[in-house]
């Protein structure tokens with residue numbers, strides 16, 4: 001993100017704990033700490049990728065931003081204005097500017113509506129006359145490279161997964177949003193279709209001046225589309241920065257392990273042993289201090305005692321890491337010396 005530009009979207013200290021159903025009467029009240037004290041910003045025109053293992057809180061973060069679920073605490077601002085969860089007209093306005101596309105292309109579409117009626121639904125519900133909304137739907141079908149005459153009258157079950165996801169993009173664009181949250185939006189597609197859809201997303205971003213939040217477990221895809229990348233572990237941001245810094249010089253031991261575990265694009269190169277062993281700990285009762293310490297090869301006593309804060313790296317714009325190794329005063333025996 002260009003530090004001179006004001007962010008289009010800014011989240012500060014977002015928190016969401018989900019209560020767990022008690023197993024017996026009088027059992028202690030437990031919560032899953034899905035998103036805990038998450039802060040970041042997205043500049044207009046950039047793509048911010050969010051990566052992390054399943055259950056790390058990346059999809060919950062996307063839903064919190066859209067207010068599909070209500071945060072327990074924290075502050076979200078769009079174009080400088082605070083978003084108030086209890087203000088229906090504010091949320092309606094927000095959803096004009098921010099749209100979300102999900103992984104399941106079929107579940108997102110009404111099976112009883114034709115493709116063009118599905119796309120026209122948003123403009124219609126915002127007061128556009130039927131003919132105008134229909135015209136818009138046809139234009140959007142062309143934009144996502146589907147022939148309106150051929151695909152407009154069809155129903156979702158008559159389309160392939162890739163075609164349905166194109167319709168979902170068209171639907172998301174119908175209200176001319178500024179920001180689109182793509183939550184595993186290409187993950188269910190075949191690899192050959194995925195590449196075409198990713199290129200379409202990049203073209204749409206350029207043509208329409210869009211901003212993307214791209215949530216995915218696929219590190220290769222995130223590297224391909226993102227300007228900056230945010231890495232989450234067990235509900236926390238552990239590292240955020242420009243895509244090349246994150247992928248070529250990862251600082252956080254979790255980012256290092258995650259990248260070292262990814263399958264190579266070269267079939268002749270095989271990972272000998274995964275550096276990321278075991279599953280993440282239970283988010284109901286996460287480890288004290290650094291949440292990654294139970295899987296980190298550099299963990300020391302200080303890592304259990306003190307939570308590492310997200311600290312901006314010296315000399316590298318927009319990079320921040322939450323690890324005691326990066327802080328000379330942390331008390332970790334291998335902490336970086338001050339430069």
Ligand code: SF4
Pocket residue numbers: 252253254290291292293294296297298299300303308322323324325
């Ligand atoms: Fe590992 Fe400690 Fe850094 Fe956590 S704070 S990643 S346990 S070295």
